[in-house]
Amino acid sequence: MNQAPNRSSVSLRGVEIAYGPVRVLDRLDLEVAQSEFLVLLGPSGCGKSTLLNAIAGLTEVDSGEIWIGGRNVTWEEPKDRGIAMVFQSYALYPRMSVRKNMSFGLEVSGMKRPDVQRRVTEAAAILQITELLDRKPSELSGGQRQRVAIGRALVRDAGVFLFDEPLSNLDAQLRAELRTEIKRLHARLGATMIFVTHDQIEALTLADRIAVMRDRRIQQLGTPHDVYMRPANKFVATFVGSPAMSFLSGHITEGRVFETSTLRLDLSGYAFTAPPSVGMPVDLGIRPEHVVLAPGEAAAIPARVELVEPMGSDLLAWTRIGEAALTVRLSAETPVAPGDILPLMFSTRRLNLFDAQGERL
Amino acid sequence: MVAAAKRLRIGSRLPAQIALAPALLIALVLYCGTTSWTVWISLTSSRMLPNSVFVGLRQYDVLANNDRWLASIANIATFGALFMTAALTIGFLLAAMIDQKVRAESLLRSVFLYPFSMSFIVTGLAWRWMLDPTLGFEKLLHDIGFADAHFDWIVRPDRVIYTLVIASVWHAAGLVMAIMLAGLRGVDREIWNAARVDGLPTWRIFVFIIIPMMRGSFATACVLLATSVVKLYDLSVAMTNGGPGIASEVPAKFVMDYLFERGNLALATAAATTMLITVVVVVAPWYHWQGRKARMAGIA
Numbered sequence: 001m002n003q004a005p006n007r008s009s010v011s012l013r014g015v016e017i018a019y020g021p022v023r024v025l026d027r028l029d030l031e032v033a034q035s036e037f038l039v040l041l042g043p044s045g046c047g048k049s050t051l052l053n054a055i056a057g058l059t060e061v062d063s064g065e066i067w068i069g070g071r072n073v074t075w076e077e078p079k080d081r082g083i084a085m086v087f088q089s090y091a092l093y094p095r096m097s098v099r100k101n102m103s104f105g106l107e108v109s110g111m112k113r114p115d116v117q118r119r120v121t122e123a124a125a126i127l128q129i130t131e132l133l134d135r136k137p138s139e140l141s142g143g144q145r146q147r148v149a150i151g152r153a154l155v156r157d158a159g160v161f162l163f164d165e166p167l168s169n170l171d172a173q174l175r176a177e178l179r180t181e182i183k184r185l186h187a188r189l190g191a192t193m194i195f196v197t198h199d200q201i202e203a204l205t206l207a208d209r210i211a212v213m214r215d216r217r218i219q220q221l222g223t224p225h226d227v228y229m230r231p232a233n234k235f236v237a238t239f240v241g242s243p244a245m246s247f248l249s250g251h252i253t254e255g256r257v258f259e260t261s262t263l264r265l266d267l268s269g270y271a272f273t274a275p276p277s278v279g280m281p282v283d284l285g286i287r288p289e290h291v292v293l294a295p296g297e298a299a300a301i302p303a304r305v306e307l308v309e310p311m312g313s314d315l316l317a318w319t320r321i322g323e324a325a326l327t328v329r330l331s332a333e334t335p336v337a338p339g340d341i342l343p344l345m346f347s348t349r350r351l352n353l354f355d356a357q358g359e360r361l
Numbered sequence: 362m363v364a365a366a367k368r369l370r371i372g373s374r375l376p377a378q379i380a381l382a383p384a385l386l387i388a389l390v391l392y393c394g395t396t397s398w399t400v401w402i403s404l405t406s407s408r409m410l411p412n413s414v415f416v417g418l419r420q421y422d423v424l425a426n427n428d429r430w431l432a433s434i435a436n437i438a439t440f441g442a443l444f445m446t447a448a449l450t451i452g453f454l455l456a457a458m459i460d461q462k463v464r465a466e467s468l469l470r471s472v473f474l475y476p477f478s479m480s481f482i483v484t485g486l487a488w489r490w491m492l493d494p495t496l497g498f499e500k501l502l503h504d505i506g507f508a509d510a511h512f513d514w515i516v517r518p519d520r521v522i523y524t525l526v527i528a529s530v531w532h533a534a535g536l537v538m539a540i541m542l543a544g545l546r547g548v549d550r551e552i553w554n555a556a557r558v559d560g561l562p563t564w565r566i567f568v569f570i571i572i573p574m575m576r577g578s579f580a581t582a583c584v585l586l587a588t589s590v591v592k593l594y595d596l597s598v599a600m601t602n603g604g605p606g607i608a609s610e611v612p613a614k615f616v617m618d619y620l621f622e623r624g625n626l627a628l629a630t631a632a633a634t635t636m637l638i639t640v641v642v643v644v645a646p647w648y649h650w651q652g653r654k655a656r657m658a659g660i661a
């Protein structure tokens with residue numbers, strides 16, 4: 001396949017979109033590097049599909065510019081943008097065979113028949129759908145259909161692949177399988193991929209960078225590690241991670257100490273983005289796996305276990321410190337039962353502090 | 362287990378079947394009774410009043426040599442082909458146009474559907490007036506200065522059938538539009554998006570992707586239109602009364618005329634029976650095919 005335009009950068013500059021009076025995207029800026037795998041993550045209705053459709057040229061932008069591969073494509077047709085797209089509902093042409101589904105666009109664009117054949121054969125081999133080429137979409141399982149849809153995108157030999165929740169109609173096992181497949185495809189093609197999902201596991205496993213969206217905006221743009229370990233605000237902190245981060249409400253006292261009615265915590269190891277003021281109310285966020293059992297430690301904080309959930313490899317203890325709820329992930333062998341008092345310690349480096357507006361401190 | 366469940370289901374449906382039985386019986390007796398009576402009369406020599414003198418297929422022989430009947434058949438064939446093609450095409454185009462998110466969608470929908478709410482008699486009279494060279498379009502054109510304009514199809518024997526087509530299409534296009542619009546709305550938005558990303562021009566998307574997906578809508582529309590072709594009667598009566606001469610005679614009108622005005626029961630019923638057989642021959646394979654498709658869908 002033609003190698004030249006295979007890796008395009010994508011850049012959105014001040015893109016705004018509204019459906020009538022409803023604003024969906026607000027002056028949005030986004031830079032996606034060549035060969036990057038970017039995941040757009042966010043709850044339903046936050047504008048992920050709208051953003052993806054804008055990149056594809058399926059939705060017109062009200063203002064702003066879209067650049068793909070160094071070209072301003074804001075007013076170009078989808079077919080001229082050098083993109084390929086995979087949809088949630090597969091969107092296969094139901095009356096055409098798999099082969100025709102993959103070749104039709106190329107044939108219409110005037111490509112020579114042998115070239116079309118070669119591309120279809122190649123893509124089918126990569127996706128292991130060669131035996132399915134003469135079937136109709138209605139004769140395929142969900143996973144096979146989505147493979148065909150990916151194949152149809154693949155033959156376009158585009159520089160940018162857009163995926164709109166391609167796995168969300170599949171069952172858990174197929175989903176995991178196809179997820180790895182897409183990751184492998186990315187490594188093999190080196191094409192730029194933008195992948196929309198509301199599944200944080202997909203986001204964390206696939207992405208080079210994740211853009212977490214809510215309310216017409218990108219809340220945080222960073223590596224999966226960044227987004228997970230240093231969430232930019234309370235929304236990102238709760239949305240990413242399962243089970244969710246626990247929060248303790250308190251305030252800062254003299255000497256960078258976090259204080260609630262039931263506990264005091266020295267924050268000297270915490271990397272503040274700005275110096276905190278004394279007395280300011282803050283929320284302390286703790287991930288379940290960043291809590292350690294510290295029996296015999298004088299500074300340990302006592303937490304009462306309410307519920308224990310074995311998860312196979314480990315177990316979750318739903319506990320309370322005073323009134324505040326705290327989820328703790330422990331190794332599967334830990335002997336805990338509801339009613340136990342656990343002595344807990346937190347590693348200050350891994351804590352997350354949020355101010356009253358929910359922004360990271 | 363399965364057998365027990367099956368018995369249970371039949372058992373629970375039994376009261377409903379008993380309750381429906383009288384209605385079913387009456388419908389069956391009336392339907393089959395009248396149909397077989399019609400067929401029987403067509404084999405007799407009945408004139409004004411029914412008699413039971415069996416004459417075999419003689420009436421069908423007469424029918425086959427009756428100019429008026431032959432004209433009716435030719436007319437209905439022309440009419441049916443033109444009307445169905447035009448109504449399907451125009452109805453589909455209207456639906457496709459409305460589906461492209463036009464502003465006054467609900468207004469347009471009502472406007473296009475409005476003719477369908479009128480009876481054929483009213484439709485026929487309205488078009489008779491509009492197409493009348495001394496009253497309607499032609500006069501209008503003359504009045505605004507186009508003195509040479511000619512639109513006198515309704516009084517020309519070789520063109521009059523087309524005026525029936527125009528009026529019927531006007532009447533039925535809205536219904537076809539409604540059916541097609543429902544079908545178009547059933548097409549996933551993402552299919553359109555996929556096709557646009559593939560760079561397919563709109564007409565190709567319609568012809569190769571959307572229309573093949575709308576077989577059901579087309580079948581429904583075809584059946585409805587075909588029944589109105591076979592039943593075509595009141596429009597012809599109101600608009601042209603079969604004329605000029607016998608230029609716009611149609612089979613249903615032939616039956617009615619021979620039944621009531623000309624007092625030839627046997628010939629009328631022979632014509633009716635011929636129509637019935639034609640419909641059965643056309644519809645049965647289609648019905649069979651639909652049934653097989655439904656069974657296959659049931660298995661899948």
Ligand SMILES: Nc1ncnc2c1ncn2[C@@H]1O[C@H](COP(=O)(O)OP(=O)(O)OP(=O)(O)O)[C@@H](O)[C@H]1O
Nearest residue numbers: 019022024042043044045046047048049050051198
């Ligand atoms: N055609 C439309 N007309 C009006 N509003 C729309 C239209 N399409 C989307 N919206 C609105 O725009 C917002 C964003 O929609 P979008 O489809 O981009 O969300 P999403 O993040 O993809 O959600 P999901 O995860 O459910 O797919 C939603 O609030 C939706 O109600």
Ligand SMILES: [Mg+2]
Nearest residue numbers: 048049050164
């Ligand atoms: Mg979406």
